[in-house]
Amino acid sequence: MDWSRTKTILIWAFLLLDLFLFYQVYVTRISLWNDKEVAQGEKWNMELYLNQQNISLDTEIPQETPEMAYLDAEYVGINLISLQELPGIQATVEKMSLAAMLDPPIQFRGQLAPNELLRQIGPRLMYAEQYVPDSYQSNPSRLLYWQVYEKMPIFVAPLEVYLENGAIFGYRQTFFQVREQKDGRQVISGYKALLSLVEKQMIQPGERIENVSLGYYGSYDADKQVLAPVWRVVHDGKQHFVNAFTGALERAMVTQR
Numbered sequence: 001m002d003w004s005r006t007k008t009i010l011i012w013a014f015l016l017l018d019l020f021l022f023y024q025v026y027v028t029r030i031s032l033w034n035d036k037e038v039a040q041g042e043k044w045n046m047e048l049y050l051n052q053q054n055i056s057l058d059t060e061i062p063q064e065t066p067e068m069a070y071l072d073a074e075y076v077g078i079n080l081i082s083l084q085e086l087p088g089i090q091a092t093v094e095k096m097s098l099a100a101m102l103d104p105p106i107q108f109r110g111q112l113a114p115n116e117l118l119r120q121i122g123p124r125l126m127y128a129e130q131y132v133p134d135s136y137q138s139n140p141s142r143l144l145y146w147q148v149y150e151k152m153p154i155f156v157a158p159l160e161v162y163l164e165n166g167a168i169f170g171y172r173q174t175f176f177q178v179r180e181q182k183d184g185r186q187v188i189s190g191y192k193a194l195l196s197l198v199e200k201q202m203i204q205p206g207e208r209i210e211n212v213s214l215g216y217y218g219s220y221d222a223d224k225q226v227l228a229p230v231w232r233v234v235h236d237g238k239q240h241f242v243n244a245f246t247g248a249l250e251r252a253m254v255t256q257r
Helices: 003-052 080-084 114-124 190-199
Strands: 071-074 089-094 097-107 131-133 142-149 152-163 167-173 177-180 208-217 224-235 238-243
Touching: 003 190, 071 152, 080 089, 097 114, 114 131, 114 142, 114 152, 114 167, 152 224, 190 208, 190 224, 190 238
Parallel strands: 152 208
Antiparallel strands: 071 177, 071 224, 089 097, 097 167, 131 142, 142 152, 152 167, 208 224, 224 238
């Protein structure tokens, strides 16, 4: 065997490999720089456009456009036998939800942060760790939470906690079993979703945009449904959902505080 020739071939092979890896790193960095430049350009253009429309933007729009997929969601109810083992609740099953009265109510002093309140009610609530608060759609007598999947809210799976005279006296809960479909893809930017709503006049001049966030949304009234990735836009106490793949308006759901 010609070791000298073999050594030369190996040196050239490793050199070519190093060049290939360098090129891959270079391409990745250029792609990231371009993405940041595009996002920054969208931000400036959107802020200018909203200013021209006399619409105020009181929140940061997320610049991330992650890969997401549709979810298969099934409402299977909450096991009443397991629920009866929890202390101090009287529960009834309603369509797509469970209503529970606390007996006795949980007393608290002053104002509790939503996460702390959820921690206190946790021993009388199943799946408490799978919900996050929604401060934009809550009020002093009702705190709203959403079930989450991969840290993103499911906007058809609410947990409503009812308060009165310094006490938690009950809640209504919807919980889905969810499974992610295959073949996820990158979502559109929050700027494009917001632009779609302004152009459709869902957001009117003089209004204030309070929150723009990613999550999932579906039909809400079916035991089995497909949940689409959506951008939720909260403005003047109302909310709209924009499909994060197509930019189309989902159901024009409007909820007042």
